[in-house]
Amino acid sequence: MIKVENLTKVYTSGFFKRTYHKAVDAVSFEVKAGRTLCIIGESGCGKSTVCLMLTRLLDPTSGRIILDGRDVSSIRGRELKEYHRNVQIIFQNPENALDPRIRIKDSILEAIRNYGIVPRGSPEEKALLKDLMGMVGLQHEHLERYPWELSGGQIQRAIIARVIALKPKVLVADEPTSMLDVSVQAQILTLLKRLQKEHGFAMLFISHDLDVVRAVGDEVLVMNRGREVERGGTESVFRSPQAEYTRNLLRAFYYEKEVVREESYVAADQ
Amino acid sequence: MTALFVSFTAYALLYFSPGDPAELLLMEKTGGPGLQLNVVREYAEILGTNKGLLPMYKNWLVKMLQLDLGRSYRTGRPVWVEFKTRFVTSASLAVMATALSLLIGVSLGMLSAKYKNRLFDKLTRIISAVNMSVPSFWLAIVSMWLFAMKLKIAPISGDQGFKSLILPSCVLGIAGSAGLIRITRICILENLNEEYVVTLRAKGLSESERFRKHILKNISLPIITMVTSNVISLIGGSIIIENIFGLPGIGNYLIKSIQLKDFPVILGFVFIMSLTVVILNLISELVSYALDPRIRMEVYEK
Amino acid sequence: MKNKNDKKLCIQGAILLVLLLVVVFSGVLFGKGDVIHTDIMSQKPSLQHIFGTDPLGRDVLSRAFIGMRLSLLLGFIAQLICMAIGVIVGCASAYFGGILDKLFVFLQNVILSFPSMVLTFCVLMLLGNGIFSMMVALCLFGWLSYARLARSQVRAIKDANFINGAKAVGSSNLQIIFRHIVPNVIRTIIPMFTLMIGHSVLGIAGLSFLGFGVQPPHAEIGLMIRDGMSYIRTFPWLFIFPGFVLAVYSVMLNVVGDSLQDRLDIHDSANISRM
């Protein structure tokens, strides 16, 4: 369904002395409808950049993105708008994921109206909103609230509602539960899996929580410093990791051994 | 670069403004209208004001690069000399006013933050709100009337050296302190809510140690920025005050020159002033660069 | 806590409103005061003429309010223009970035490195004295503060996820600017607008005081103070009271602007309560 070939993003910085920073370096993968690919890696390994490029919120430096056999890595305007409908994203931080000045209802309607899914202000629109709310487990009254009146989990639900309204073919979830508590995380992840079964979208799931990855992913892509380290079926990667880096990551995550490895001094930006 | 642009803009503005400097100057010299056209022309020839904008500007620029700001049309003395003689008055006014505003602003701001929401704090906030809204020229006249006329403890006119600077610098200093009180208070209160203060408390530092060793340094940055912008607004902003108190400062002289289109003086003064502004900004940026590692990081990342 | 602040803001707003109404209707209320009466020249403040009369026998109180009306009107218009220009330039500069932003930063540096008073005088020289040129001079600087605020605000929210989210659900740049960015920015701009009106009223008075702005025979506070200065030894009320009126208005505008700012701040931080 969606395929990525040699996706690369290079940031240039510095005015006099140009420095190049390869945030993502020739990453390739493919996700089929109804399947989930998880990308794991430390913060700053480029996984969020992949998300932004895949949703075309950031232009790739080179490489191709192919949706249903069509290269979409440089489309513009109307085509891009159509692409956005097909490829949706859920962000990590629920706190600023919705415009704080706009009611939940209007945030969801923004998406629906942009694509004219149902006539504006029609009874169908109301019914659709009601359906969506039911689908993600929110009350009807939540529609009239502002984002800051909801908890993190509820905001993520509202965002999922907005995303599902567009019936996307691909859903990119950039650490959707890393800011949430365990019990809320379970609620959201179960919801996502259920919706995936119902709608059959392909999902690209980013996380640094390996347990989560194990629970939701069909396939895993391990990234380090912008490069692909290892790729394979979830169970096989977890059972018998091939790359040294993956082994380290697994050990550290399950507190098996003291991990002593110096990070770079400067906090890598996400 | 910026200074160059500024001087050119000023030059162009002046050039296109109505009124011919030669005519205006002659009018002032002879004391009335009714000049003959050829006299004006001749005078313009002497001054060099009959050429186009660009040649005139080029002339001025070439001289300026040789550090020659030219001579005043009006008095015939070098602009630099005119500037120097008035500089001391204006500079000491600015320095005294800034020192005073810093003293009042920071100390009241600190006390106000310390006694947050108590009577002292409320009073200070009211005073600073009023202070910020009162026109400084009005304050100047009222204080002149009160202290010079009624109480007779200050000289009226501005030719008595240091003594005549006291009242104007007090007025400017008080006017400048309003913003400082506010920013000091807000910054302290904001910093007290920061997480790092919790760490300092958890370490076992006492309140005064926390304040002396940490908070003071954290609030100094916005205060320095504010003081810089205060000083910048004093350059030229003290014109009205100099005018009211009749001080022989730069501003007063500049107004006179603008009215008479004394090109070299205006240009020279504006040039020096904007140079000062640029330098002050630079200093302030360097200081914040030195004080705040966060700004350093930003610069590196750019 | 929130209610208490709201109440305070309401009271302050009400006072300001009354003051503004007085000014709006000052023509009706005080029109008869701005007339020359040769029989009551330079009278001390009394019950009939609370602020006294000037050497032409005009009532100082009436003239002060009429002058205030002019100042406020001019200040309001000037700031409206500034705000429109500033918000558009600031938003565009920050949202699109690139050369546009660099150009803006350069322009800002140029304007800021002029001593503002001096540039104002230059403009006034170019256009001649009078109300129009004064407005131009005020706008020349005024828009910059709005633009800077708008720019910093937009830069702060531009990278917020909800902007990316809006893009992801197919909103165009224009839609994003008008639906998400402007409403978010305007909330910080409005308090500034109130504060800046107060600021420009002072500026107008200052310029008129120097003889560059409003010209006689218009009644204007700065002018009145200037005229009053000639009688500093004899009739102090001529400059004390007009300045007082000006200060009252300016204080109220500042106070309301401040409270507005505080209130909006509270709203911003009222998100998920931290434990």
Added chain:
Amino acid sequence: MDSILELKNVSTTFNSRDGFVKAVSGVDLAIAPGEIVGLVGETGCGKSVLGQTILRLTPSSARTEGSILFNGDELTAMSEKQLQNVRGREIAYINQNPSESLDPVMKVGNQIVESIRLYEKISKNAAARKAGEILQSLSFEDPDAIMSKYPVELSGGMKQRVMVAMAMCGRPPFMIADEPTKGLDALVRGQVIDSLRRFIEYARCAGLIITHDLKFARAICDRIAIMYAGEIVEIAPKEEVFSKPLHPYLEGLIASMPQNGLHVLEGSPCSLIDLPEGCRFHERCRYCTDRCTRSHPNMKALAPDHEVRCCRYD
């Protein structure tokens, strides 16, 4: 007297914009010397407030009741000045959110040196040397380089480890760490845990570790206390928490962990402003009976070291 820290019926309340928050209510907890207790709960359950309450680091609007005995001394009765001598020297506190918990305009080294010189009267140079040693022991590769950096120049994990180093300076017999692994990813979290372990080893201290991560608590603690809506609902040795969870909330929490199959625990925690009558968990509890909605259960010891607050075990 065999516990180093003993909380008896501790309650903390404060005023917020929305009303009166009962952040901590009636907490009893005793920690033995050398014992590490984990305090686990979800966002907004009052666990951080409890940590701050012990050292009176709560915001000034907070009111605390009950008794906090440290080595037999009553902390709640101490003056601010006396408490200053306890903070850092006797009880170290590692604040949550390391990226904002260090003075942004002071070099990291100077902040550590400042701590050392608070607890020991030694020269600046000696303190700097000691700071270097401490950093070295936390396996920082180049302590001198780290010490000359400002907090912004360090990554989140490094800042957290610097916080640990600072807390180590006083070699305190007790430490409180508030969410030391929040927001860190796997490799970095491993390093922080490693640092904490060395700290505990070095100071031979007891500790209270506040976290939302059961797995992390299991890795480092001896006992785990589960907190829900301001009170402790279950406390047990760490293995028993996983093998024999008693309280329905803990049961649900464990079942909802991804490795246990993401079984959903419906609902969200009740607000601390208006607490429900009866058991605070009854609205989400699948064993809820009539009695649960009426009477508030007390802690009951089902084994000497396993206590639970649920009426199913009466």
